[in-house]
Amino acid sequence: MRRVEERLGELGLTLPSVAVTLGSYVPAVRSGALVFTSGQLPVLDTELLAHGKVGADVTAEVASACARRCALNALAAASTVCDLDDVVRVVRLTGYVASDPAFTSQPGVVNGASDLLVDVFGDAGKHAREALGVAALPLDAPVEISIVLELAVR
DSSP states (O other): OOHHHHHHHHTTOOOOOOOOOSSSSOSEEEETTEEEEOOBOOEETTEESOOSOBTTTBOHHHHHHHHHHHHHHHHHHHTTTSOGGGEEEEEEEEEEEEBOTTOOOHHHHHHHHHHHHHHHHGGGGOOEEEEEEESOOGGGOSEEEEEEEEEOOO
16 A cells, blocks of 8 residues: 555545635646646535634634544545645645734644645655635635645656
């Protein structure tokens, strides 16, 4: 069995189908040894896991679970242009959190995505990141995540 697939199975997860894009772009692009994903929403079976602003409509705990789902969806998007077993490092994660004006715990929400990547890739999953609060996200999603992966050079 393949390493990433096996690790996901140990976590009780499988790669989902890649979500249909909302515009004139692709889910992921490979450039040399790097893979860049488009922003991924917390979609499960074509439905958002939650809607609204974190700190008002969505709890931080639910938003963190949404961020985890976004990261899994980002891995699925990346798998359209690479073999995930070739990942040698998660380079960067950018997390956007649709936030109530008083909510300031965006890093805690984005930890849901960061933790998934470390769970899947171990030390190679540790990455640089940004956790940003924003006024709104597409489809009223509470979280959006994108990642950059480095692949083994063959």
